[in-house]
Amino acid sequence: MDANLEEKYDIMDVSLLAGKIMLENGAETYRVEDTMMRIAQAFGIPESHSFVTPTGIMFSIETDEPTKTKLTRISRRTTDLYKVSAVNSISRRISAGELTTIQAYRELKELQTAPMFFSFMMQIFAAASASGCFVILLKGSWDNVLPAMIAGGLAYFIVLKVSDVVPTMFFSEFMAALAGGTLSYLFYRIGFGGDLDRIIVGALIPLVPGLLITNAVRDLMAGHFISGLAKGAEALLTALAIGSGIAVVMTFI
Amino acid sequence: MTILSNMLLSFLAAASFGVMFNVPKKLLVKCGTVGMAGWMVFFFLSEHAVDPLPSTVAAAFTVAVIGHVYARVYKTPVIIFTVAGIIPLVPGGTAYRAMRAFVQNDYENALSLAAKAFMISGSIALGLVLSDVFYQLILRKKMRPENDAAV
Numbered sequence: 001m002d003a004n005l006e007e008k009y010d011i012m013d014v015s016l017l018a019g020k021i022m023l024e025n026g027a028e029t030y031r032v033e034d035t036m037m038r039i040a041q042a043f044g045i046p047e048s049h050s051f052v053t054p055t056g057i058m059f060s061i062e063t064d065e066p067t068k069t070k071l072t073r074i075s076r077r078t079t080d081l082y083k084v085s086a087v088n089s090i091s092r093r094i095s096a097g098e099l100t101t102i103q104a105y106r107e108l109k110e111l112q113t114a115p116m117f118f119s120f121m122m123q124i125f126a127a128a129s130a131s132g133c134f135v136i137l138l139k140g141s142w143d144n145v146l147p148a149m150i151a152g153g154l155a156y157f158i159v160l161k162v163s164d165v166v167p168t169m170f171f172s173e174f175m176a177a178l179a180g181g182t183l184s185y186l187f188y189r190i191g192f193g194g195d196l197d198r199i200i201v202g203a204l205i206p207l208v209p210g211l212l213i214t215n216a217v218r219d220l221m222a223g224h225f226i227s228g229l230a231k232g233a234e235a236l237l238t239a240l241a242i243g244s245g246i247a248v249v250m251t252f253i
Numbered sequence: 254m255t256i257l258s259n260m261l262l263s264f265l266a267a268a269s270f271g272v273m274f275n276v277p278k279k280l281l282v283k284c285g286t287v288g289m290a291g292w293m294v295f296f297f298l299s300e301h302a303v304d305p306l307p308s309t310v311a312a313a314f315t316v317a318v319i320g321h322v323y324a325r326v327y328k329t330p331v332i333i334f335t336v337a338g339i340i341p342l343v344p345g346g347t348a349y350r351a352m353r354a355f356v357q358n359d360y361e362n363a364l365s366l367a368a369k370a371f372m373i374s375g376s377i378a379l380g381l382v383l384s385d386v387f388y389q390l391i392l393r394k395k396m397r398p399e400n401d402a403a404v
Contacts, residue, residue, distance in 0.1 A: 026274070031330060080275045081336070085329045092328065116275050126272035133266035136258060137292065138346055156273070197353075201346045206273060210340040214332060217378040221385060243352040250356045 008063055010101045011043040012070050014094075017108045019050065019057050020072050022087050025080040028215050030222040032057070035091045039104075042095045054230045079211050086111050120160070127156030127206035134205045140198035147184060147193035148202030155180030156206045170241035173207055177245025180204055185253060200246065209238040256296075263292035267337040276333055283323055287338040291316035295342060305369075306376045309342050313380025314387075316342075321388045335381070344373040 015036040022032045033050045040048040040061055047062040054077065060069035090107055093099050099107070118126070131152025132145040140148075155176040162172035180203040188196040212235035220228030267288020271281045291312045298308035316338035317331075324331035351366035 026332070027330065028332060031332075079273075081330075081333045082275045082277050085277055085280075085333060088330050089328070117278065118272050118275055123273050126269040130266045130269035130273070133262040133269065134341070134345075136262050137266065137341060197346075197349065201349050204349070205340070205345055206270075208340060208343050208345055210270070210343060211274065211332070211336050213343065213374065213377070214336050214339050214381065217381050218332075218385075221382055239348065243348065246349065246352055247356045250353055 007101065008045070008061065008065075008068065010105065011040055011045060012059060012061060012068060014043070014101055014104050014108065015039045015048070015050075016057060016059050016070055016072050017105065017112070018087050018091060019052065019059065020074060021108060021112050022084050023052060023054070023057065023074050024077055025083040026078070026211050026215070027084045027087075028222070029053075029219045029224040029227040031084075031088075035087065039091055039094050042097070043101060052224070053226050054234070080116060082117050083111060083114070123160070124153050124157050128153035130206055131155075131202040135198050135202040138198055138201060140195055140202070144193040144195045144199050144202070147187035148199045151180045151183040151187065151199060151203035152206055154183055155203055159207060170237055173238050173241040174245045176207055177204060177242040178248055180207075181246045181249035185249060204242055204246070207238075207242050209235040212238065259296050260289055260293060263296075263341055264289040266341060267292075270337040270340050274336060276337070277329075280327065280329065280333060283327070284334055284337040287316055287319050287323065287334045288341060290319055291338040292341045306372055309373050309376035310380040310383070312342050313339060313377045314384045315380075317381050317384030318387060321384065339377060339381075342373075342377050344370040347373065 018039055019032045019036040022035060023029075029052045032052045036050045036052075036057075036059060037048050045061045045063065049060050049062075051058040055074050057072045057074065058069065059072075060067050087108070090099070090104060090111070094104055116123070128149040132149040135144045135148045136142065158176040158179050159172045162175050166172065181200055184193075184196060184199040184203050187193050188199060193199050212231050216228050216231035216235055219225075219231060264285040268281050268285035270288070271284035276284055294315045295308050295312035298311060299305065317335050320331050320334035320338065323329075323334045347366055347370040351363050351370055354360075354363035354366055
Protein backbone atom coordinates (compact mmCIF):
# COMPACT_ATOMS: atom_id res chain seq x y z
CA MET A 1 0.00 0.00 0.00
CA ASP A 2 2.74 2.42 0.96
CA ALA A 3 4.85 1.52 -2.06
CA ASN A 4 1.82 2.03 -4.22
CA LEU A 5 1.19 5.44 -2.77
CA GLU A 6 4.80 6.40 -3.25
CA GLU A 7 4.65 5.39 -6.87
CA LYS A 8 1.66 7.62 -7.46
CA TYR A 9 3.58 10.54 -6.08
CA ASP A 10 6.44 9.63 -8.41
CA ILE A 11 4.09 9.73 -11.36
CA MET A 12 2.92 13.16 -10.29
CA ASP A 13 6.50 14.32 -9.97
CA VAL A 14 7.34 13.14 -13.47
CA SER A 15 4.26 14.82 -14.92
CA LEU A 16 4.88 18.03 -13.07
CA LEU A 17 8.54 18.17 -13.99
CA ALA A 18 7.69 17.58 -17.64
CA GLY A 19 5.09 20.34 -17.49
CA LYS A 20 7.43 22.70 -15.71
CA ILE A 21 10.22 22.24 -18.25
CA MET A 22 7.83 22.76 -21.15
CA LEU A 23 6.23 25.84 -19.68
CA GLU A 24 9.54 27.41 -18.68
CA ASN A 25 10.86 27.05 -22.19
CA GLY A 26 8.01 28.45 -24.19
CA ALA A 27 5.41 25.75 -24.88
CA GLU A 28 1.74 26.59 -25.30
CA THR A 29 -0.50 26.01 -22.29
CA TYR A 30 -2.68 23.39 -23.89
CA ARG A 31 0.35 21.38 -24.90
CA VAL A 32 1.64 21.42 -21.33
CA GLU A 33 -1.71 20.24 -19.98
CA ASP A 34 -2.01 17.62 -22.65
CA THR A 35 1.49 16.24 -22.09
CA MET A 36 1.02 16.04 -18.34
CA MET A 37 -2.24 14.17 -18.68
CA ARG A 38 -0.80 11.80 -21.25
CA ILE A 39 2.16 10.97 -19.04
CA ALA A 40 -0.13 10.25 -16.10
CA GLN A 41 -2.34 8.13 -18.33
CA ALA A 42 0.60 6.13 -19.65
CA PHE A 43 1.63 5.33 -16.09
CA GLY A 44 -1.81 4.01 -15.33
CA ILE A 45 -3.71 6.95 -13.91
CA PRO A 46 -6.80 7.34 -16.07
CA GLU A 47 -8.07 10.55 -14.57
CA SER A 48 -5.97 13.60 -13.90
CA HIS A 49 -6.55 17.30 -14.02
CA SER A 50 -4.07 20.00 -14.73
CA PHE A 51 -4.46 23.71 -14.51
CA VAL A 52 -1.65 25.59 -16.16
CA THR A 53 -1.05 29.32 -16.03
CA PRO A 54 2.12 31.11 -17.12
CA THR A 55 3.20 31.42 -13.49
CA GLY A 56 2.24 28.10 -11.99
CA ILE A 57 0.96 24.58 -12.55
CA MET A 58 -1.62 22.75 -10.45
CA PHE A 59 -1.94 19.06 -11.06
CA SER A 60 -4.16 16.53 -9.38
CA ILE A 61 -4.72 12.84 -9.92
CA GLU A 62 -7.73 10.75 -9.03
CA THR A 63 -7.07 7.30 -7.60
CA ASP A 64 -8.71 4.98 -5.11
CA GLU A 65 -7.20 7.05 -2.34
CA PRO A 66 -8.21 10.65 -1.79
CA THR A 67 -7.31 13.01 -4.64
CA LYS A 68 -3.72 14.16 -4.62
CA THR A 69 -2.79 17.61 -5.77
CA LYS A 70 0.53 19.28 -6.24
CA LEU A 71 1.53 22.77 -7.23
CA THR A 72 4.64 24.05 -8.98
CA ARG A 73 5.57 27.67 -9.26
CA ILE A 74 7.07 28.93 -12.51
CA SER A 75 9.18 31.99 -11.97
CA ARG A 76 11.66 31.99 -14.82
CA ARG A 77 10.57 31.82 -18.43
CA THR A 78 12.90 31.64 -21.41
CA THR A 79 12.67 30.34 -24.94
CA ASP A 80 14.41 27.07 -25.61
CA LEU A 81 12.39 25.12 -28.10
CA TYR A 82 14.86 22.26 -28.03
CA LYS A 83 13.72 21.41 -24.51
CA VAL A 84 10.07 21.63 -25.52
CA SER A 85 10.57 19.13 -28.30
CA ALA A 86 12.76 16.92 -26.09
CA VAL A 87 10.05 16.69 -23.42
CA ASN A 88 7.59 15.97 -26.19
CA SER A 89 9.64 13.01 -27.36
CA ILE A 90 10.17 11.75 -23.80
CA SER A 91 6.41 11.87 -23.35
CA ARG A 92 5.97 9.88 -26.55
CA ARG A 93 8.38 7.27 -25.27
CA ILE A 94 6.52 7.09 -21.98
CA SER A 95 3.29 6.57 -23.87
CA ALA A 96 4.93 3.80 -25.84
CA GLY A 97 5.90 2.15 -22.56
CA GLU A 98 9.63 2.52 -23.12
CA LEU A 99 10.42 4.37 -19.90
CA THR A 100 9.76 3.68 -16.25
CA THR A 101 8.93 6.49 -13.83
CA ILE A 102 12.48 6.55 -12.47
CA GLN A 103 14.09 6.60 -15.91
CA ALA A 104 11.73 9.29 -17.13
CA TYR A 105 12.36 11.42 -14.07
CA ARG A 106 16.11 11.08 -14.46
CA GLU A 107 16.00 12.01 -18.14
CA LEU A 108 13.83 15.02 -17.43
CA LYS A 109 16.13 16.17 -14.63
CA GLU A 110 19.08 15.92 -16.97
CA LEU A 111 17.21 17.85 -19.63
CA GLN A 112 16.20 20.56 -17.18
CA THR A 113 19.80 21.60 -16.53
CA ALA A 114 21.04 21.06 -20.09
CA PRO A 115 22.67 24.19 -21.52
CA MET A 116 21.46 25.88 -24.70
CA PHE A 117 22.61 23.96 -27.73
CA PHE A 118 23.69 27.05 -29.62
CA SER A 119 26.45 29.02 -27.93
CA PHE A 120 26.02 32.59 -26.78
CA MET A 121 28.07 33.89 -29.69
CA MET A 122 26.03 31.87 -32.16
CA GLN A 123 22.85 33.47 -30.84
CA ILE A 124 24.26 36.96 -31.08
CA PHE A 125 25.38 36.18 -34.59
CA ALA A 126 21.94 34.83 -35.47
CA ALA A 127 20.33 38.00 -34.13
CA ALA A 128 22.71 40.09 -36.22
CA SER A 129 21.96 38.07 -39.33
CA ALA A 130 18.20 38.37 -38.75
CA SER A 131 18.58 42.14 -38.40
CA GLY A 132 20.53 42.34 -41.63
CA CYS A 133 18.00 40.22 -43.51
CA PHE A 134 15.10 42.39 -42.41
CA VAL A 135 16.63 45.55 -43.79
CA ILE A 136 16.40 44.03 -47.25
CA LEU A 137 13.04 42.36 -46.65
CA LEU A 138 11.62 45.75 -45.65
CA LYS A 139 12.85 47.16 -48.95
CA GLY A 140 15.92 48.90 -47.58
CA SER A 141 19.15 49.17 -49.51
CA TRP A 142 22.21 46.98 -49.04
CA ASP A 143 24.38 49.69 -47.49
CA ASN A 144 22.14 49.64 -44.40
CA VAL A 145 22.63 45.94 -43.79
CA LEU A 146 25.92 46.08 -41.94
CA PRO A 147 24.98 48.86 -39.47
CA ALA A 148 21.68 47.09 -38.75
CA MET A 149 23.55 43.84 -38.14
CA ILE A 150 25.92 45.43 -35.64
CA ALA A 151 23.17 47.34 -33.85
CA GLY A 152 20.92 44.25 -33.83
CA GLY A 153 23.71 42.08 -32.43
CA LEU A 154 24.37 44.63 -29.71
CA ALA A 155 20.66 44.90 -28.85
CA TYR A 156 20.31 41.15 -28.49
CA PHE A 157 23.54 40.93 -26.50
CA ILE A 158 22.13 43.47 -24.07
CA VAL A 159 18.80 41.67 -23.76
CA LEU A 160 20.55 38.45 -22.81
CA LYS A 161 23.07 40.06 -20.47
CA VAL A 162 20.86 42.58 -18.68
CA SER A 163 18.15 40.00 -17.94
CA ASP A 164 20.81 38.00 -16.09
CA VAL A 165 21.87 40.95 -13.96
CA VAL A 166 18.62 42.86 -13.41
CA PRO A 167 15.62 40.60 -12.84
CA THR A 168 13.11 43.42 -13.39
CA MET A 169 10.92 42.40 -16.29
CA PHE A 170 10.95 44.47 -19.47
CA PHE A 171 13.96 46.47 -18.33
CA SER A 172 16.32 44.45 -20.50
CA GLU A 173 14.20 45.08 -23.59
CA PHE A 174 14.08 48.77 -22.77
CA MET A 175 17.87 48.94 -22.40
CA ALA A 176 18.39 46.92 -25.56
CA ALA A 177 16.14 49.16 -27.60
CA LEU A 178 17.87 52.19 -26.15
CA ALA A 179 21.33 50.88 -26.99
CA GLY A 180 20.35 49.54 -30.42
CA GLY A 181 18.63 52.81 -31.29
CA THR A 182 21.54 54.93 -30.09
CA LEU A 183 24.09 52.89 -32.01
CA SER A 184 21.94 53.04 -35.15
CA TYR A 185 21.73 56.79 -34.81
CA LEU A 186 25.50 57.10 -34.34
CA PHE A 187 26.08 55.01 -37.46
CA TYR A 188 23.64 57.18 -39.35
CA ARG A 189 25.38 60.34 -38.17
CA ILE A 190 28.83 59.21 -39.31
CA GLY A 191 27.36 58.23 -42.66
CA PHE A 192 27.53 54.47 -42.14
CA GLY A 193 24.16 53.56 -43.65
CA GLY A 194 21.80 56.19 -45.00
CA ASP A 195 18.34 55.08 -43.88
CA LEU A 196 17.93 55.53 -40.14
CA ASP A 197 14.38 54.14 -39.95
CA ARG A 198 15.25 50.84 -41.58
CA ILE A 199 18.44 50.42 -39.59
CA ILE A 200 16.51 50.86 -36.35
CA VAL A 201 13.66 48.57 -37.38
CA GLY A 202 16.15 45.93 -38.49
CA ALA A 203 18.14 46.25 -35.28
CA LEU A 204 15.05 45.82 -33.13
CA ILE A 205 13.62 42.82 -34.96
CA PRO A 206 15.42 40.27 -32.72
CA LEU A 207 13.62 41.78 -29.72
CA VAL A 208 10.13 41.25 -31.13
CA PRO A 209 8.13 38.96 -28.81
CA GLY A 210 7.12 36.60 -31.61
CA LEU A 211 6.78 33.51 -29.46
CA LEU A 212 4.55 35.29 -26.96
CA ILE A 213 2.27 36.60 -29.69
CA THR A 214 1.90 33.17 -31.28
CA ASN A 215 1.34 31.43 -27.97
CA ALA A 216 -1.11 34.04 -26.75
CA VAL A 217 -3.27 33.52 -29.82
CA ARG A 218 -3.04 29.74 -29.65
CA ASP A 219 -3.87 29.71 -25.94
CA LEU A 220 -6.87 31.97 -26.37
CA MET A 221 -8.14 29.77 -29.18
CA ALA A 222 -7.76 26.67 -27.07
CA GLY A 223 -9.88 28.28 -24.37
CA HIS A 224 -7.05 29.00 -21.94
CA PHE A 225 -8.15 32.54 -21.34
CA ILE A 226 -6.03 33.27 -18.30
CA SER A 227 -2.82 32.16 -20.00
CA GLY A 228 -3.76 33.76 -23.27
CA LEU A 229 -4.49 37.12 -21.72
CA ALA A 230 -1.41 36.96 -19.51
CA LYS A 231 0.84 36.18 -22.46
CA GLY A 232 -0.85 38.83 -24.56
CA ALA A 233 -0.21 41.34 -21.79
CA GLU A 234 3.41 40.25 -21.58
CA ALA A 235 3.82 40.64 -25.34
CA LEU A 236 2.19 44.07 -25.24
CA LEU A 237 4.39 45.25 -22.37
CA THR A 238 7.48 43.95 -24.13
CA ALA A 239 6.48 45.88 -27.23
CA LEU A 240 5.89 48.96 -25.09
CA ALA A 241 9.30 48.56 -23.45
CA ILE A 242 10.96 48.41 -26.87
CA GLY A 243 8.91 51.40 -27.98
CA SER A 244 9.88 53.41 -24.90
CA GLY A 245 13.55 52.64 -25.46
CA ILE A 246 13.30 53.92 -29.00
CA ALA A 247 11.22 56.89 -27.91
CA VAL A 248 14.00 57.96 -25.57
CA VAL A 249 16.49 57.82 -28.42
CA MET A 250 14.20 59.80 -30.70
CA THR A 251 13.60 62.62 -28.26
CA PHE A 252 17.31 63.37 -28.42
CA ILE A 253 17.59 63.21 -32.20
CA MET B 254 16.58 39.33 -58.56
CA THR B 255 14.38 40.92 -55.87
CA ILE B 256 12.41 37.69 -55.68
CA LEU B 257 15.53 35.63 -55.29
CA SER B 258 17.06 37.85 -52.63
CA ASN B 259 13.74 37.94 -50.77
CA MET B 260 13.53 34.16 -50.80
CA LEU B 261 17.09 33.75 -49.63
CA LEU B 262 16.92 36.39 -46.93
CA SER B 263 13.55 35.34 -45.55
CA PHE B 264 14.92 31.81 -45.31
CA LEU B 265 18.02 33.07 -43.53
CA ALA B 266 15.99 35.31 -41.22
CA ALA B 267 13.65 32.49 -40.16
CA ALA B 268 16.58 30.12 -39.61
CA SER B 269 18.33 32.79 -37.55
CA PHE B 270 15.30 33.09 -35.34
CA GLY B 271 15.40 29.33 -35.07
CA VAL B 272 18.93 29.60 -33.67
CA MET B 273 17.86 32.32 -31.23
CA PHE B 274 15.02 30.13 -29.98
CA ASN B 275 17.33 27.13 -29.81
CA VAL B 276 15.37 25.01 -32.27
CA PRO B 277 16.84 21.50 -32.68
CA LYS B 278 19.61 21.69 -35.25
CA LYS B 279 18.14 19.28 -37.76
CA LEU B 280 14.90 21.27 -37.91
CA LEU B 281 16.52 24.64 -38.66
CA VAL B 282 16.29 24.22 -42.41
CA LYS B 283 12.60 23.35 -42.12
CA CYS B 284 12.04 26.45 -40.01
CA GLY B 285 13.72 28.42 -42.73
CA THR B 286 11.45 27.01 -45.42
CA VAL B 287 8.34 27.78 -43.36
CA GLY B 288 9.50 31.35 -42.92
CA MET B 289 10.32 31.63 -46.59
CA ALA B 290 6.94 30.29 -47.69
CA GLY B 291 5.09 32.72 -45.44
CA TRP B 292 7.13 35.71 -46.50
CA MET B 293 6.87 34.88 -50.20
CA VAL B 294 3.07 34.70 -49.96
CA PHE B 295 3.09 38.10 -48.29
CA PHE B 296 5.61 39.45 -50.78
CA PHE B 297 3.73 38.35 -53.90
CA LEU B 298 0.39 39.55 -52.60
CA SER B 299 1.76 42.96 -51.68
CA GLU B 300 3.56 43.18 -55.04
CA HIS B 301 0.16 42.70 -56.66
CA ALA B 302 -1.23 45.58 -54.62
CA VAL B 303 -3.22 43.47 -52.20
CA ASP B 304 -3.88 45.26 -48.93
CA PRO B 305 -1.45 44.31 -46.12
CA LEU B 306 -4.27 42.89 -43.98
CA PRO B 307 -5.43 40.08 -46.30
CA SER B 308 -1.80 39.47 -47.33
CA THR B 309 -0.87 38.99 -43.69
CA VAL B 310 -3.80 36.67 -43.08
CA ALA B 311 -2.82 34.58 -46.09
CA ALA B 312 0.84 34.50 -45.09
CA ALA B 313 0.13 33.55 -41.47
CA PHE B 314 -2.27 30.89 -42.71
CA THR B 315 0.41 29.46 -45.00
CA VAL B 316 2.98 29.45 -42.22
CA ALA B 317 0.69 27.66 -39.81
CA VAL B 318 -0.56 25.08 -42.32
CA ILE B 319 2.98 24.13 -43.35
CA GLY B 320 3.90 24.13 -39.68
CA HIS B 321 1.10 21.69 -38.89
CA VAL B 322 2.14 19.37 -41.70
CA TYR B 323 5.78 19.45 -40.61
CA ALA B 324 4.77 18.90 -36.99
CA ARG B 325 2.89 15.79 -38.04
CA VAL B 326 5.69 14.46 -40.21
CA TYR B 327 8.56 15.16 -37.81
CA LYS B 328 6.56 14.53 -34.63
CA THR B 329 7.51 17.81 -32.99
CA PRO B 330 5.45 20.59 -31.44
CA VAL B 331 4.01 22.89 -34.06
CA ILE B 332 5.29 26.12 -32.47
CA ILE B 333 8.84 25.19 -33.44
CA PHE B 334 7.88 25.82 -37.04
CA THR B 335 5.35 28.60 -36.72
CA VAL B 336 7.24 30.97 -34.41
CA ALA B 337 10.08 31.64 -36.80
CA GLY B 338 7.67 31.97 -39.72
CA ILE B 339 5.41 34.49 -38.00
CA ILE B 340 8.14 36.96 -37.10
CA PRO B 341 8.65 38.50 -40.57
CA LEU B 342 4.94 39.34 -40.59
CA VAL B 343 4.98 41.22 -37.29
CA PRO B 344 4.38 44.90 -38.10
CA GLY B 345 7.66 46.10 -36.59
CA GLY B 346 8.14 48.89 -39.11
CA THR B 347 4.63 50.25 -38.68
CA ALA B 348 4.85 50.07 -34.91
CA TYR B 349 8.15 51.93 -35.08
CA ARG B 350 6.73 54.67 -37.28
CA ALA B 351 3.77 54.98 -34.92
CA MET B 352 6.12 55.35 -31.97
CA ARG B 353 8.16 57.95 -33.81
CA ALA B 354 5.05 59.92 -34.63
CA PHE B 355 3.96 59.81 -30.98
CA VAL B 356 7.32 61.14 -29.85
CA GLN B 357 7.09 63.95 -32.39
CA ASN B 358 3.64 64.89 -31.01
CA ASP B 359 2.08 63.97 -34.33
CA TYR B 360 -0.87 62.20 -32.72
CA GLU B 361 -3.04 61.96 -35.81
CA ASN B 362 -0.51 59.94 -37.77
CA ALA B 363 0.57 58.10 -34.66
CA LEU B 364 -2.93 56.85 -33.92
CA SER B 365 -3.60 55.76 -37.48
CA LEU B 366 -0.25 53.95 -37.68
CA ALA B 367 -0.83 52.32 -34.30
CA ALA B 368 -4.27 51.19 -35.44
CA LYS B 369 -2.72 49.77 -38.58
CA ALA B 370 -0.10 47.86 -36.58
CA PHE B 371 -2.82 46.57 -34.31
CA MET B 372 -4.93 45.40 -37.26
CA ILE B 373 -1.95 43.62 -38.82
CA SER B 374 -1.30 41.83 -35.53
CA GLY B 375 -4.95 40.85 -35.54
CA SER B 376 -4.54 39.52 -39.07
CA ILE B 377 -1.69 37.30 -37.94
CA ALA B 378 -3.93 35.95 -35.23
CA LEU B 379 -6.75 35.42 -37.71
CA GLY B 380 -4.45 33.53 -40.07
CA LEU B 381 -3.35 31.26 -37.22
CA VAL B 382 -6.95 30.65 -36.15
CA LEU B 383 -8.06 29.85 -39.69
CA SER B 384 -5.24 27.39 -40.18
CA ASP B 385 -6.10 25.60 -36.95
CA VAL B 386 -9.69 25.23 -38.05
CA PHE B 387 -8.54 24.09 -41.48
CA TYR B 388 -6.17 21.62 -39.90
CA GLN B 389 -8.77 20.18 -37.60
CA LEU B 390 -11.36 19.85 -40.33
CA ILE B 391 -9.26 18.52 -43.17
CA LEU B 392 -5.68 17.55 -42.49
CA ARG B 393 -6.28 15.62 -39.32
CA LYS B 394 -8.76 13.37 -41.11
CA LYS B 395 -6.65 12.84 -44.19
CA MET B 396 -3.38 12.15 -42.46
CA ARG B 397 -2.99 9.18 -40.17
CA PRO B 398 -5.90 9.07 -37.76
CA GLU B 399 -3.51 7.67 -35.14
CA ASN B 400 -4.29 9.44 -31.93
CA ASP B 401 -0.81 10.25 -30.63
CA ALA B 402 0.41 13.28 -28.71
CA ALA B 403 -1.24 16.50 -29.78
CA VAL B 404 0.57 18.44 -32.43
